[in-house]
Amino acid sequence: MKPFRLSPAFKDYIWGGSKLKSAYFKDTPFDKTAESWELSCHKNGESTVVGGEFHGQTLSAVISEFQENGIDIVGKNAAQFDRFPVLIKLIDAKADLSVQVHPDDTYAMKHENGSYGKTEVWYVVEAEPGAKLVYGLNQDMTKEAFLSAVQNNTLTEYLNFVPAKPGDVFFVKSGTIHAIGAGLFICEIQQNSDTTYRVYDWGRTGADGKPRELHVEKAADVSCLAKEIKTDFTPKLLSQKNGVEIYEVASCKYFTAKKYTSHAEVTLKTTQNSFSSVTFLSGEGTIQAGGERFPFRKGDTFFFAAQEAEILVSGACAFLETTV
Ligand SMILES: [Zn+2]
Structure with missing residues (x-):
């Protein structure tokens, strides 16, 4: 799709x-x-x-x-x-x-x-x-x-x-x-x-x-009226290889979000468990999915259906990927 x-x-x-x-x-x-x-x-x-x-x-x-x-x-x-x-x-x-x-x-x-x-x-x-x-x-x-x-x-x-x-x-x-x-x-x-x-x-x-x-x-x-104790707001680095860094942004009952920084190319996988939404924060390039290529630049958001598929993101960029 x-x-x-x-x-x-x-x-x-x-x-x-x-x-x-x-x-x-x-x-x-x-x-x-x-x-x-x-x-x-x-x-x-x-x-x-x-x-x-x-x-x-x-x-x-x-x-x-x-x-x-x-x-x-x-x-x-x-x-x-x-x-x-x-x-x-x-x-x-x-x-x-x-x-x-x-x-x-x-x-x-x-x-x-x-x-x-x-x-x-x-x-x-x-x-x-x-x-x-x-x-x-x-x-x-x-x-x-x-x-x-x-x-x-x-x-x-x-x-x-x-x-x-x-x-x-x-x-x-x-x-x-x-x-x-x-x-x-x-x-x-x-x-x-x-x-x-x-x-x-x-x-x-x-x-x-x-x-x-x-x-x-x-x-x-x-409102929670207790003193806030959290002081570190740096996201956890989940992996770093082939010029791609992945950080954990959120993981809760309602959504899971990761931040990707890619220097050239990265492949995302979607499954039947969840749609995937990608919002580009910087850079530009092309997405290859469903047998076609789509250009993107920062500020763009795409919705990928919940299905077994691969998405190839080409171009130096940073983006957030959100799933449920
Ligand atoms: Zn608010």
Whole structure:
């Protein structure tokens, strides 16, 4: 089966920048683009297929069409989920994102109309000097102390600010208070959910001139209020041979992600267990799959069906591969 080249949905949140257009070749309608939803079957912004017989259709429609014909292109491992489990974004943070937290599945199912919770992982693609982010708290807090810190505008004193550099990986489990900081360009792999509880917005206003809504009570319900102890965000090197380095980015119930750095050529294998999604972060070249060649350059995302097959990636490049 041929791979599907995907076209993303774009989001123009107030903190976005211009890199998606200027450096990642994205055909975005916005002057400032915060996010491109590269691999998405979420109703708030679906990916569509580019080229071939499915051109212009949403990925979710294509998945359903194959399913109706008895072909599962998502793979066996995702059968445990009642919908497509993953959402992959490129995020250009020109300014700080709000301090926020996401619920887990149990809480979201109950309080957000059957929606999924959100565990996410950030792979830092670019970081301006001095760029930092918020990853958990710098001390233990009680729920009362948390609520009063939000009320008194002193929450920043309790946030765990961490410097971030290209190649760093931050696994943000649901319940972890977090914020992507200004000057970071990130590839985020997350559960297929759009549920965010905002707790602090740096005293700024939204596009309409009013402060953006906060969700403090729900945030207090779901937040982990223990001090964050993780300090090393370097991904584990899994293998290094023939000019190809492979790093572990994430491995959890919802997704597995690896980062590849290839100096010339690398072969990926897909199986019936899972689809494979590849997002290129740098470089350019060609992909050979399904008996055809497809050019790629940084910023491109492809979806490969769950089947026994090989994909040859030629050209010096770096990319993230995500499976379930
Ligand atoms: Zn988040």
